[in-house]
Amino acid sequence: MSPSQEIELTLTPAQASAGVVIPLNLPTGTQRLRIPPARNGDLVRARVGDTEVLLRIRVSGPPTPPPTPAPPAPSGKSGALGCLVALAVAAVVISLVVANSDDDSTTTASSSPTASPTYTPYTPYTPPTYTPPTYTPPTYDAAPAPAPTTEAAPSPFQTGTxxxxxxxxxxxxxxxxxxxxxxxxxxxxxxxxxxxxxxxxxxxxxxxxxxxxxxxxxxxxxxxxxxxxxxxxxxxxxxxxxx
Incomplete structure (x- = not known):
């Protein structure tokens, strides 16, 4: 199996601090990956199907300010409880340092499948068929023929008239x-x-x-x-x- 190629992924300080779900263009298509909280330089391994993707996290902008340290315990109460709190904080810091002391440390990321859009096929418009109306000409009764004239021709004028x-x-x-x-x-x-x-x-x-x-x-x-x-x-x- 060929080694996986690293892909640089740039996040904002807020995204790197809280984690983010972000779409990413991969050779297999666009995938939505869930990136856990990470720091600049962390290497995140993500598995998409049978393919393993290595994401090198780059944080842009100023880093997120560290949390404000807790105020010191009041005097008179620095007994066993105060020691336990200090030890707990030290243990957290040590575990973070150990977990991220190596630039090649890995963090697991989960991928979310991208939903495929649904398309409705286009149906071309078919105009309605126009049927012209049938014209029936009106029927007229023929005018009666004029009655033949039986008037006799006038007599011609005679010479001397x-x-x-x-x-x-x-x-x-x-x-x-x-x-x-x-x-x-x-x-x-x-x-x-x-x-x-x-x-x-x-x-x-x-x-x-x-x-x-x-x-x-x-x-x-x-x-x-x-x-x-x-x-x-x-x-x-x-x-x-x-x-």
Missing amino acids: CLNGQLPDSTTAQTVYGVKEVSCSATDAHYRVIQRFPGTSDMSRCDANPRTEYGFSYQYTLNGSVINQYVYCLVGIGSYSRA
């Missing part, structure tokens, strides 16, 4: 309203039809008639479909005449 209303005094085509057939003797008769062209909306057709003063296009639709259309060539009556 008189019209009221007011047509724009412009060569650019514009939308007009309120043009209706009236009697040619009526005070609101403003125009007379001198020619018509069915099945077209091209008002330039009236350019071939030199009497034309106004052009009037009429179109009748039913459910988005053109039923009939006419272009009318007109002359003005009274103040509406351009002759």
